[in-house]
Amino acid sequence: MIVTDHHELPPELPPALAVVNPKRGGEDYPFADLAGVGVALLLASGVRANLRESGWFKRHPEPNLRFYLDLVALGTAADVAPMVGENRILVRQGLKVLEESRRPGLVALKEVAGLEGKPISYRDAVFRLAPRLNAAGRLGQARGALELLLSRDLAQARIQARHLSDLNRQCQSLEEKVMRQALDLVGQQDLGDRRVWVLAGEGWHPGVLGIVAARLAEACHRPVALVSLEEGRGRGSARSVEGFHLFRGLAACREILSRFGGHQAAAGFEVQAADLEALQEGLEQAFDQQVGPEPLKPTLKVDAKVLLEDLDAHFYQHLERLRPFGPGNPEPVLACAGVECLTSRIVGERHLKVQLAQNGCLMEAIAFDMAAAHPLGGSLEVAFSPRFSFFQGRLRPELQLLDWTRA
Known part of the structure; x- marks a missing residue:
């Protein structure tokens, strides 16, 4: 073999x-x-x-x-x-x-x-x-x-x-159920300030723990381990964020784990229900050793400042040469100052669609999960990732808004 x-x-x-x-x-x-x-x-x-x-x-x-x-x-x-x-x-x-x-x-x-x-x-x-x-x-x-x-x-x-x-x-239905219950546990156990989250629930489907842990880790910017409990035994899946090596963190807790495996960003493990608090403490100690005592703070690194008019076919051709984007090769984050927000509206209940203008150049933009910012208007400085599509044979740029401040 x-x-x-x-x-x-x-x-x-x-x-x-x-x-x-x-x-x-x-x-x-x-x-x-x-x-x-x-x-x-x-x-x-x-x-x-x-x-x-x-x-x-x-x-x-x-x-x-x-x-x-x-x-x-x-x-x-x-x-x-x-x-x-x-x-x-x-x-x-x-x-x-x-x-x-x-x-x-x-x-x-x-x-x-x-x-x-x-x-x-x-x-x-x-x-x-x-x-x-x-x-x-x-x-x-x-x-x-x-x-x-x-x-x-x-x-x-x-x-x-x-x-x-x-x-x-x-799967999507099971994910939403586990997500709601996990967030309820965060509130009930007052885990907001913990640098690592270890959350456990009876009957959680083990097959969806990884994707829910990934969503929580990304949204809350900390390593997250979810554990499905049955008869005192737990099957867990964990996801990390940049800066914390998850496999090494679990390796530091190997004495209380029945088994574990994975890599820097994702891992699976088995643990007794009685050892969950020890796992929480062990992972936080590993976090302190790797990262330090302070929680990781989300940051948005801007790669370049541009004008809206710069997002043309020439820019698109250069951007295409860098694809595919993904972990380790993220999409560029651009910033643009002196942008006027002309209109805003909510789409799909959770997202914000806006029209931006600068020096006579009009552009559509979408901000995912930011519907609460509606109505948005006035002069802004925006950070975004560029998107391009073809409509009736013509190249059409659109922005995915990541953050903004009032100019």
Whole structure:
């Protein structure tokens, strides 16, 4: 057996012919942040090179590994791996293959996500395709996702893809339930000032803990561990924020954990219900050692100051060369002063849509989850990420507002 993996390694490796992991100590491979699919692809590349050298392909057809880049791009995006180095190259090239892919399972998946025949971005892969595959695993039906990807029959793949969409809706419902209960616990236990949150609930579905922990960690800017309790035992999933190495934090608590694994940003573990308070204290001690005694504060780093009129086709072409954006390669944050907010309105109950003007240049902008700021008007200095779309063949810029101040 050969094991391929990309997670942080335990002290003892499993018995196998080989454990292929770029994080293994003593290895000279220069890029340690490959996603699992990237490790598998490079193993296949190495096997192909050996077979080529041995003359195998003189008698057999040689496979073109580009054929698998659609799966590599989707897997790397789904794993939310750092979008740097080889990951970025594989995803950038793989998204092109994914757009053109006639693999029946991916055609069906693109259809139910409304993406068939359309350009596919990294965000599409992360937020529209991957959740449908992940939902199967979260609800204990991972074989369904595997069967979809391996399917050779489009009609059957369409049935399976619709089923995965149904599972994804179930997941979303479970996520919202756990999210509400977790936020209630934060208030009940007065955890607002704690640097790390460890929250536990009876009957929480283990399959959705990771995504809820990620949402809480991002919204509240601190590491979050959620634990599903059953008969005194807990299964947990944790997500971190930049600055705190989660796997090392859990390693410092290994004496009270039945098992754990993961990497810097995400991890899973098992713990007894009686040890939850000790886990809270242990993770906070690890936080103090890694970060310091003060909570991490969210900051918005502005990459450049621009004028609205700068967001033209020339700017768009340069921006496209930097894609795909993701962890480790975030979208640029730009700032613009002396902007007039002409109108504002609430869309989708939670979001704010505004029209901005500067030096005769008009531009639409959206601020997600900021409906409470309505009505907004007057002179502003805004921070935003640029968005571009094509409407009737014309390039149309739009801003995603991240913050603003009165000018």
